[in-house]
Amino acid sequence: MTAWEIKGWCPGALRPMQSGDGLVVRIRPPLGRLTAKQALAIADAAQTHGNGIIDLSARANLQLRGVTEASHGPLIADLGAHALIDPDIQTESLRNLIVTPFRDDETAALAATLTAALTQMPKLPGKFGFALDTGPHPVLTGTSADIRIERSTGGTLILRPDGHPLGQPVTDLPRDALALAQWFVSNGGITEGRGRMAALIAKGLVPPGCSLAPAERLPTPRPGLHPDGALVALAFGQMRAETLHAVAALGHEIRPTPWRMLLLVAAITLPAVPGLITDPADPVLRITACTGAPGCPQGLGDTRSLARDLAPHLPPTRTLHISGCAKGCAHPAPADLTLTATGQGYDLIRSGTASDTPSLRGLTPQAIQDHLKAFHAPHL
Ligand code: SF4
Incomplete structure (x- = not known):
């Protein structure tokens, strides 16, 4: 018996989690991207309805802290006006998808296709998630996920069950992802509403067709200028609303990452915004x-x-x-x-x-x- 509480579900915006400083409201950026306008709306909402502190989670979600029972409804209304809220709790909890922040011609379309397919998934444990890691080399292998969509060494799309070194070739992403999730359920991956793919694979079970190795993974990126824009880091994955407001005011699309960093798309200089870390040696x-x-x-x-x-x-x-x-x-x-x-x-x-x-x-x-x-x- 542990001294701490273990939750089998992940909080969202519609189902917030009580914490020591009030409710924590987790926003899952649609397709892993935020427009500058959406980021401004989040910064304003954090200030108006929360305590002004915003976390960047290990799954690249944004969490507004210090929300109260009374401010939760108005907060959801404000976020909903910027297309940041799912229609219901079930859709929100199924949308457990992390998307590579880096550019790839196909990624945005694949993210939309997979997001739509998630509503058709069998009942999965609350922490069960998908990683769309479809750049030429995977960058999300250190991020928690159960089904990974990656490129093989030959560049084709593969579905790799977490914990297994090889993946299945993809012919139809929604259908194949659904089949792999179904395989997880049918093979006893869920016990008392919980379970992860890697634990099932560790028992020696292998889904059919896993024959292709993923391309070599890239090391975790560092803050600085990248071909896709500027990566800026947040100390301990947290920022004040003022920081997000100042970043959003620069006008770039913002892609939250699982590395306590934000990618400011197409930025060609590092922003001098208080609260951001741009020195990789910090x-x-x-x-x-x-x-x-x-x-x-x-x-x-x-x-x-x-x-x-x-x-x-x-x-x-x-x-x-x-x-x-x-x-x-x-x-x-x-x-x-x-x-x-x-x-x-x-x-x-x-x-x-x-x-x-x-x-x-x-x-x-x-x-x-x-x-x-x-x-x-x-x-x-
Ligand atoms: S956030 Fe920190 S203090 Fe809270 S349960 Fe986790 S480890 Fe413990």
Whole structure:
């Protein structure tokens, strides 16, 4: 039995989640893109109906925080006026699709086709998702998804079940995606309403026709100028409404990414907007920090202001994860250093996750800074 709450569903805009600072309203950008006008509307809505804080989630969704029961209805009306709201909760929860932010002639059309097909899917677990990763090389392999649409080494479209190295050639995307989802259901992928494709594949089951290898994956992009525009990062995946407002005012289409970055399409210079990180060497980019206390009701300590204080002391190349509790939502994988808040200070874990056995317990922020200085040595 864990000390934290595990949810089998993902919050949306129509079904928000209660958090320590009010309701969290998650907006799933249609086809993974926002026009400048839609982004302005989101910034205004965050300020008017929430507390002005906007998260960028690991699945490239935007979350407005601090919404109240009273402001939720007017917020949905404002967002709905900009085509940012699904017709009902079921459609919203089925639209669990992440789209590559990078340009590809076919991607927009494929995203529209797949989005329409999602309404026909069998009943799938709340966290079950699709990744449309159809550039010449996959970029979303590190992002949570169950069915991946990628290019093979030969450039053809494949459907790859997460956890399996090979994919099926695609002849009809909606029909083939539906068949693969059906295979997942028929083969016992769902237990008590939950389940993920990788767990089913790990049992040794393989869908028919998986014969093509995906093209070699690209490393996670860095902030800076790219052929498609400017990639700008947000510290800990969070920004103020003022930041989004200033970015939207530049007039570019905005593509949220799962890497705590926004792609400003066709921008040819890096914007100088307060709250954006454009230097790929900024140490904040090597720190992951969840919401922590008080924003998360399960948080046992502050995470993000500690992260800002520690950033200048983080040794080059080291990664740091600061977690408000042992659940470790923001970074389930090991980091060089992990600090887990316990309510009695912070536990320090080396090369592990937030729930691993700590090597030091009950550290104060000052004691942590002293330890970070020691990590400047080439060993941990
Ligand atoms: S890891 Fe962070 S965000 Fe997740 S439950 Fe704990 S405090 Fe909340």
